[in-house]
Amino acid sequence: GYADNCLHAIPTLLARRIPFTYYVTTHHVAHGKPFPHDLKLGQPLSPNSVEEIRAMAEAGVEIGVHTRTHPDLGQVRIQRDLNYGLLGALEDLTNWMGSRPRHFAFPFGLPHNMTPRAIQFLHDEGFESYASAHGGYKFPTSSGFHLRRFNADPNLERVKNWLSLDPRWVYERPQYEYVPIHRTPAFRPIPSPTTSDQGNA
Numbered sequence: 089g090y091a092d093n094c095l096h097a098i099p100t101l102l103a104r105r106i107p108f109t110y111y112v113t114t115h116h117v118a119h120g121k122p123f124p125h126d127l128k129l130g131q132p133l134s135p136n137s138v139e140e141i142r143a144m145a146e147a148g149v150e151i152g153v154h155t156r157t158h159p160d161l162g163q164v165r166i167q168r169d170l171n172y173g174l175l176g177a178l179e180d181l182t183n184w185m186g187s188r189p190r191h192f193a194f195p196f197g198l199p200h201n202m203t204p205r206a207i208q209f210l211h212d213e214g215f216e217s218y219a220s221a222h223g224g225y226k227f228p229t230s231s232g233f234h235l236r237r238f239n240a241d242p243n244l245e246r247v248k249n250w251l252s253l254d255p256r257w258v259y260e261r262p263q264y265e266y267v268p269i270h271r272t273p274a275f276r277p278i279p280s281p282t283t284s285d286q287g288n289a
Contacts, residue, residue, distance in 0.1 A: 197221025
């Protein structure tokens with residue numbers, strides 16, 4: 089939800105008809121307040137406005153939910169706080185756009201920023217996918233509910249390494265994934281790949 093995306097990135101993606109999802113943290117958009125993590129870095133970057141979010145949606149951009157205040161959901165233990173962060177942002181965007189967002193991205197997005205409870209909550213509320221940011225690749229057999237993305241890192245060399253086909257990222261998976269069992273949601277630990285599995289990759 090950064091305002092400068094509307095200067096170059098969004099127009100370029102739309103002009104080239106590249107499909108993408110734009111995740112928004114609604115409290116900062118509604119109040120025009122920079123993100124706390126940017127303030128700590130001395131970079132008070134401006135967020136989008138409600139009008140910009142609405143204009144993007146009208147132009148065909150898929151708008152996704154990124155909570156209201158960008159909390160670390162791995163530390164959220166109270167249901168009321170989960171409702172405020174997730175359902176509150178969902179309500180905000182629905183009111184602004186006139187349509188319900190379908191996708192969610194975890195703030196920070198690393199394994200310790202996510203919990204099975206939060207993932208279950210997303211499924212129960214009808215989200216079609218959630219995005220993390222701890223690396224990995226999508227394969228035809230991968231679950232479509234969890235979208236793995238590479239973490240934005242200030243170290244350019246590390247980003248270059250992550251964007252290469254590194255087997256550590258292919259096989260490093262989150263501790264839990266959503267597994268529907270006869271329409272009853274459940275979580276099960278994901279077994280580590282065997283040596284023979286890696287050798288046949």
